[in-house]
Amino acid sequence: MxxxxxxxxxxxxxxxxxxxxxxxxxxxxxxxxxxxxxxxxxxxxxxxxxxxxxxxxxxxxxxxxxxxxxxxxxxTPRVAEMLEGIMAVVADLPPRHRPPSKLDEAMRNARTCYDHVAGKLGVNLTDALCARGHLVLSDDGGEITDSGVVFFRDFGVDLAAARSRRRIFCRPCLDWTERRPHLGGTVGAVLAQRCFDLNWLQRMRDGRALTVTPAGRQGLSETFGLSL
Amino acid sequence: MxxxxxxxxxxxxxxxxxxxxxxxxxxxxxxxxxxxxxxxxxxxxxxxxxxxxxxxxxxxxxxxxxxxxxxxxxxTPRVAEMLEGIMAVVADLPPRHRPPSKLDEAMRNARTCYDHVAGKLGVNLTDALCARGHLVLSDDGGEITDSGVVFFRDFGVDLAAARSRRRIFCRPCLDWTERRPHLGGTVGAVLAQRCFDLNWLQRMRDGRALTVTPAGRQGLSETFGLSL
DNA sequence: CTGATAGTACGGTCGCGGCCGAACTATTCG
DNA sequence: CGAATAGTTCGGCCGCGACCGTACTATCAG
The missing domain is CATH 1.10.10.10 (Winged helix-like DNA-binding domain superfamily/Winged helix DNA-binding domain)
Incomplete structure (x- = not known):
């Protein structure tokens, strides 16, 4: 009460x-x-x-x-998860009218979701990690495999430091445009951070949308096999 | 936008x-x-x-x-999860004034959370399953072990049928009174249902609070080692 | 110091929406 | 059939809160 x-x-x-x-x-x-x-x-x-x-x-x-x-x-991350939960319900709702704009298009392609990558790019990244056996993602949660630990280390990401944080380590986050899960949690966050550090991704002004730099286009292709 | x-x-x-x-x-x-x-x-x-x-x-x-x-x-379950997300944020908030009532006390002891058991009872049930190696629960998600499958079958719960549903199978759900996770998802739902079917638990009038029947007291002790 | 910019505090307007009383429809029961 | 109960619809009241114009306090530049 x-x-x-x-x-x-x-x-x-x-x-x-x-x-x-x-x-x-x-x-x-x-x-x-x-x-x-x-x-x-x-x-x-x-x-x-x-x-x-x-x-x-x-x-x-x-x-x-x-x-x-x-x-x-x-x-807090918990507030972010709450907002994601509301967005997931909104995404379930029957569409009303959607006049698709250019910004919407960019948002659908790639955007940040609090601190990790979402949109087509986020889902494709997640799929690539799963396909290569670096990541196992279920509806319930997720896990980085042994080969994934090696992969992330080679990619320049320190999973051990990430794992020690209090926050949920690895979890699926429902993508409200793709309607499929992408990688969230601490692992999603450090992965996104590494992409920013490598200057593979840049934030667009005024919004959550992301652009892939030429270096990013090459790197994402070589490292994750993504053709954009 | x-x-x-x-x-x-x-x-x-x-x-x-x-x-x-x-x-x-x-x-x-x-x-x-x-x-x-x-x-x-x-x-x-x-x-x-x-x-x-x-x-x-x-x-x-x-x-x-x-x-x-x-x-x-x-x-939908998704709406229920959204509401749980809000409750989790509310639980994080600094307490204002809480004049503890008898109903609150009953709610803290045992209540339903959408379709599974929460409160002290929910957390203790979850702990018992983990301690006996039937369930592995992380921050990210959860999994029923092989011994857990046997245990649930003996308990009269058909996990195979539950697993085939579209819904998230097994996941931790933050308990807003205990501030620790209890078992949610489909597994949590069928477990709760079985306890109702066995007449171990009864809903109290006007509310989410639950009472443990004498049969439930005995059964929960024998099956899960819970002393109430 | 003066001028400019970032941000907040206050006062007044106004419209949306929650609320209830009364009246209305639908179902059950005798 | 008529009485009783479950639930909704309608109309009017009223208060909360979002909004902006104006005025105020910080920080920075010269």
């Missing part, structure tokens, strides 16, 4: 269009400033400030001050 | 206290009538009817008519 009212409070925080836009923008994984979020939300800076205050009070986002900027981010 | 507004719509559906109460009541796993839900929500039948209409339109709940009654239930 007493918990229900708090469920309603949290859901109401997400249930405003401006705030949903803010959270969705932050699901890109980057910390963003109040101004950037005002633009993403489509409302004035004053209004945005109010929303950010509410979201911060509700512990859904966190804020770090840096000079005259304030950077906001999703507070 | 276009998906964000639907996220907000879904979250807003959950974000009303009366509707959150309704959904929470339905998370008990039973289909309930409109009157029962009106009582659970704490609002008039007319108001409840409006809420139920909105929730049904939003595909969060489904309705089956039976005579002059209408039974409402959570529409």
């Amino acid at each position: 007493t918990a229900d009212v708090r469920i309603a409070e949290v859901a109401a925080l997400i249930g405003d269009p401006a705030r949903a836009n803010i959270l969705s923008a932050l699901m890109g994984g980057q910390a963003l400033t109040a101004s950037e979020l005002a633009y993403a939300a489509g409302v004035s800076p004053q209004t945005t400030s109010g929303h950010l205050g509410k979201l911060t009070d509700g512990r859904l986002i966190a804020c770090v001050r840096q000079g005259r900027h304030r950077y906001y981010r999703i507070a | 276009t998906a964000d507004v639907r996220i907000a719509e879904v979250a807003a559906l959950i974000g009303d206290p009366a509707r959150a109460n309704i959904l929470s009541a339905l998370m008990g796993g039973q289909a309930l009538t409109a009157s029962e839900l009106a009582y659970a929500a704490g609002v008039s039948p007319q108001t409840t009817s409006g809420h139920l209409g909105k929730l049904t339109d939003g595909r969060l709940i489904a309705c089956v008519r039976q005579g002059r009654h209408r039974y409402y239930r959570i529409a």
